[in-house]
Amino acid sequence: MMYKEAVARYLGRSHNTNIYPKAILFDMDGVLFDSMPYHADSWHTVMERYGLHLSREEAFLHEGRTGAATINIVYRRQYGRDADPELIKQIYAEKSEEFARHPEPERMPGAWELIRKVKACGLTPVLVTGSGQTTLLERLAHSYPDTFDRAHMVTAFDVKYGKPNPEPYLMGLAKAGVAAYEAMVVENAPIGVQAGVAAGIFTVAVNTGPLDGQVLLDAGANLLFPSMQAFCDQWEQVFQALTE
Ligand code: CA
Numbered sequence: 105m106m107y108k109e110a111v112a113r114y115l116g117r118s119h120n121t122n123i124y125p126k127a128i129l130f131d132m133d134g135v136l137f138d139s140m141p142y143h144a145d146s147w148h149t150v151m152e153r154y155g156l157h158l159s160r161e162e163a164f165l166h167e168g169r170t171g172a173a174t175i176n177i178v179y180r181r182q183y184g185r186d187a188d189p190e191l192i193k194q195i196y197a198e199k200s201e202e203f204a205r206h207p208e209p210e211r212m213p214g215a216w217e218l219i220r221k222v223k224a225c226g227l228t229p230v231l232v233t234g235s236g237q238t239t240l241l242e243r244l245a246h247s248y249p250d251t252f253d254r255a256h257m258v259t260a261f262d263v264k265y266g267k268p269n270p271e272p273y274l275m276g277l278a279k280a281g282v283a284a285y286e287a288m289v290v291e292n293a294p295i296g297v298q299a300g301v302a303a304g305i306f307t308v309a310v311n312t313g314p315l316d317g318q319v320l321l322d323a324g325a326n327l328l329f330p331s332m333q334a335f336c337d338q339w340e341q342v343f344q345a346l347t348e
Contacts, residue, residue, distance in 0.1 A: 107338075107345035110326050114306050120285040123306055123346045127280035127287045128222050129273060132233035133167065134292035134312045135332065136248065137240060139209035140167060146202035151178060154195055164313050167293035170234050170266035171196035196236070204239050211247050212312060214333030219251055221339045228256065232276040232289075234267050234296075236260030255279060268295040273303035288346070290335070297323035306346070310335050 111123065134140040144163035151158040156178045158166075166174045172192045179187040187195075219229055231244070231252045236259060244252055258275045265271045277287055289300030289307040294315070300307035301324035309325035310332050311317045317328050327342065329335040335342070 107327065107342050111306070111345050114326050118285065118304055122285070123288075124286050125225075125227055125288055125306075125343070125346055127228045127230050127277070127282045129230045129232045129276045129280075129287055129289045129300070129305065130219075131168070131289075131291045131293070131296050132231060132235055132240065132244070134212070135290055135310060136212055136215050136231075136244070137209040138212050138312070139240065140164065140292075140313050142203055142206035142209060143167070146199050146206070147174065150195060150199045150202050151175075153198070154191075156182065156195075161314070164315055165294070167313070168234050168267040168291075168296035168299070170260055170263070171199065171236065173266060200237055200239075203237060208243065209240065212332045214331060214336040216248065218332060218336035218339060219248060221336065223251075225343055228280055230276045230280050230287075231257040231259070232272050233257075233259055234263070234272065267293075267299035268302065270299055270303035273300050273305055277303065277305070291325070292320075294319045294323040297325045301325070308335060308342070 130136055133143060144160040147158055147163040148160045158178050166177060175192050175195050176186050222229060229251050241259060256279055258272050258279065262275060263272050273289060277284060284304035287305050289305045290310060291297045291300055291307060292310050292312045297307055297309050297320055306326050308327045309320035310329050311320055312331060320328055
């Protein structure tokens with residue numbers, strides 16, 4: 105069965121003999137919220153305001169990076185150097201304002217049902233996001249009640265490097281008090297998948313955006329689902345493959 109093979113491949117590379125899942129580390133945008141189209145649109149609009157060219161499509165490729173990292177990739181491409189920190193702050197503040205002008209993002213279909221299932225299996229949900237979007241972080245408590253307390257959240261405010269560096273997921277493990285082989289990651293972006301894999305964690309990719317699913321496998325995803333609903337529907341089988 106393909107889930108067992110995926111687990112065997114993970115174990116072979118990580119030199120662990122088993123996975124004992126105790127925590128599940130969720131990315132936020134594109135995993136818990138159907139918010140990525142609004143982010144991509146906000147990035148494009150505000151960057152253009154500053155003469156910086158980032159298409160909506162490219163914004164999806166940078167998904168998961170910190171705001172500063174995204175701005176600097178484009179700035180360096182055009183000017184050959186990093187942007188001034190004050191400019192970065194200004195652009196990111198305007199991008200956050202622009203995002204807030206969009207409708208409130210809906211819960212990703214299947215995400216709430218999945219969270220209830222993972223909790224029933226005794227796993228602790230942890231949030232690991234590169235986002236510093238305060239409106240969305242506040243909304244998290246309403247959309248996912250009694251799920252992510254502040255002690256189990258890693259956001260843009262906690263990290264130095266951000267994804268694709270393993271740092272945010274290593275911090276997530278530390279906050280949950282578990283080792284890599286006691287956790288799993290749920291990600292939708294190539295850079296986020298890279299971060300989860302680099303942290304040594306079994307990483308499930310859900311392709312909720314416009315990219316070809318192959319980019320998520322190329323990034324190292326252990327499993328790939330076409331949606332959160334599809335992952336949710338298969339949860340019991342995946343969990344069984346992880347734990348037997
Ligand atoms: Ca994401």
